[in-house]
Amino acid sequence: MDLTLLYRGPLASCDYDCPYCPFAKRRDSTAELRADRAALERFAAWAADRIDDRLSLLFTPWGEGLVRSWYRRALADLSRLPHIRRVAIQTNLSCRTDWLAEADADTLALWCTYHPGQTPYDRFLAKCRDLADRGVRFSVGVVGLPGHRDAARRLRADLPAHVYLWINAAEGHVYTDAEADDWTALDPLFPYSRHPHTSAGLPCRTGESVISVDGEGTVRRCHFVRAELGNLYDGSYRAALRPRACPLAVCDCHIGYVHLETLPLYDVFAGGVLERIPAAAPPRHSTPSRQPGPAQHSARVTGIATRAGTTD
Numbered sequence: 001m002d003l004t005l006l007y008r009g010p011l012a013s014c015d016y017d018c019p020y021c022p023f024a025k026r027r028d029s030t031a032e033l034r035a036d037r038a039a040l041e042r043f044a045a046w047a048a049d050r051i052d053d054r055l056s057l058l059f060t061p062w063g064e065g066l067v068r069s070w071y072r073r074a075l076a077d078l079s080r081l082p083h084i085r086r087v088a089i090q091t092n093l094s095c096r097t098d099w100l101a102e103a104d105a106d107t108l109a110l111w112c113t114y115h116p117g118q119t120p121y122d123r124f125l126a127k128c129r130d131l132a133d134r135g136v137r138f139s140v141g142v143v144g145l146p147g148h149r150d151a152a153r154r155l156r157a158d159l160p161a162h163v164y165l166w167i168n169a170a171e172g173h174v175y176t177d178a179e180a181d182d183w184t185a186l187d188p189l190f191p192y193s194r195h196p197h198t199s200a201g202l203p204c205r206t207g208e209s210v211i212s213v214d215g216e217g218t219v220r221r222c223h224f225v226r227a228e229l230g231n232l233y234d235g236s237y238r239a240a241l242r243p244r245a246c247p248l249a250v251c252d253c254h255i256g257y258v259h260l261e262t263l264p265l266y267d268v269f270a271g272g273v274l275e276r277i278p279a280a281a282p283p284r285h286s287t288p289s290r291q292p293g294p295a296q297h298s299a300r301v302t303g304i305a306t307r308a309g310t311t312d
Contacts, residue, residue: 010215082299112140
């Protein structure tokens with residue numbers, strides 16, 4: 001079996017206090033941290049034992065995982081296993097980076113978000129350059145708020161040319177065409193984030209080759225559809241895997257709509273779907289900033305609402 005798993009355990013604490021995030025500066029109790037660690041280690045042990053499957057793993061914690069030693073260790077250990085195609089995590093990159101020396105840089109990848117005002121710009125940029133020097137695969141992104149535009153432009157100018165800078169549409173923000181064009185100049189794929197995607201009844205890879213797993217091992221098709229497919233640890237989920245249409249009216253989070261079969265994003269991000277890295281540099285100014293219509297959705301184009309729809 002070739003399976004992609006999105007793992008989200010009970011961790012809900014973060015070291016940042018972004019005004020658009022409900023988990024800002026939240027503290028988990030000692031008991032909650034122990035429970036998260038136990039859940040993560042159980043999941044990592046399960047993944048390590050599935051040597052007859054080919055697994056791709058994306059950790060999508062509500063809080064910041066890499067400031068916790070058990071996340072760093074799990075990613076490094078899993079990256080060295082031959083049956084793991086990719087292991088990636090969403091992070092604000094506030095952690096130290098020396099632990100990456102223990103990881104396989106061909107397998108591990110980071111999905112990094114820069115939050116202006118939460119960390120000094122030069123510190124974040126230095127960590128990005130360190131990742132590049134180590135040969136780590138990573139993307140960098142910014143929430144598309146008006147006050148973030150200058151920081152995003154500065155990042156695009158200062159990041160290594162091969163690093164993809166993505167822009168997420170801010171939840172609840174309506175973009176004029178002129179504003180959308182400004183963001184599209186930085187991220188040619190921004191039009192995919194600008195508007196929610198109609199998804200009801202459309203084929204999606206989730207529930208067949210992509211699943212969501214929580215800290216208890218409960219398996220769902222994705223983070224946004226609550227219906228349960230079984231449990232990871234007793235194997236009951238496997239009989240439930242099959243092609244499914246999306247039951248929701250719209251999908252407005254990248255970690256959801258990237259799996260829609262009606263969008264070309266598996267081609268766009270071939271080899272980098274989990275870490276949000278395009279297969280080739282998207283051509284600048286080539287993707288329309290208006291809402292893509294059905295014909296545009298099906299065309300070949302090169303180019304989260306978790307946490308309040310802002311960082312995924």
